[in-house]
Amino acid sequence: MIVRLMGEGQFRADDELLGKLHELDDRAQAAADAGDEPELDSVLDEMWRLVQAEGERLPDEDLHPSDVVVPPSDLTLEETQQLFSDQGLIPDPPG
């Protein structure tokens, strides 16, 4: 599986790493739902650290799409919510 850390690049993750990531991901979602920004930040930071330490970085020129994307760990709660809203956080592609 390929994991993208948004703003950092892509990593190949084995099943063990993915398992850990999914556990943390559930906690991240719960924190986001509860509006608990410190918890969300710390869980996302942990996910980033884990992927960087245990994942295998893909070369820049690799063209594979990612299976999952981890949002940036330095987003505010508001930005995270906006990322998933209709309004979006990613600017529209140029026409």
Add this chain to the structure above:
Amino acid sequence: MAGLMSRTSAVVKAWISKLLDRAEDPSVTLDYSYEKQLQMLQNVKRGVADVVTAKKRLELQTSKLETELPKLDDQARKAIAAGREDLARAALERKAFAQQQLQGLDQQVTGLEAQQEKLIANEKRLSAKIEAFRSQKEVIKAQYSAAEAQTRIGEAATGIGEEMADTGLAIQRAQDKTEQMQARAAAVDELVEIGALEDFTTGETSLDRELAQISTQSQVDDELAKLKGELAAGGEKKEIEQ
């Protein structure tokens, strides 16, 4: 319950399909889509360059503001000379606040520097992927049937689209941050500038007005005394001449 990772992937995928919808059918217009990618890379490069410029400007602005802080000391000194300790205190309070804001800005500029390095790495990755696409499209054109080619191109385009979404977001966030910092620097600038005596005509605060009044008052007193002196001297001279 979908986690954050799959929701983020879905957001990115939706963005990419919006991007691909705008492009021509990639299987028949390989060269065209490569041209389009190059155009977008140019936009990204411009965006990164804008952030770099804005950061430099902010650095200049904060260091210029630091050199202007002594204006507030002058103001405090003038106020004390005029026997107005309350105004002197207000000027020094303003200086302390401006200093604090400037320190915060310095830290943010350092943060922006890290963000800028990431942006440059982002741009490099995007550039490497587009270059890889350029060579792959030739291979794909030569080796695959139209249907196979379409699948492979679709995948490659998604890979590139992902990097574009990623870079686009990074640029957007850096720009937002720079704008916030510019607004903060402008507020400090106003604080220091309006605090200065020579701006009393535009200054809105009572501190400025009061200090300006004191200053005007003493200038008027000085000039009055000077005029009186001149008149008195002139009168004496006339008497001597007569």
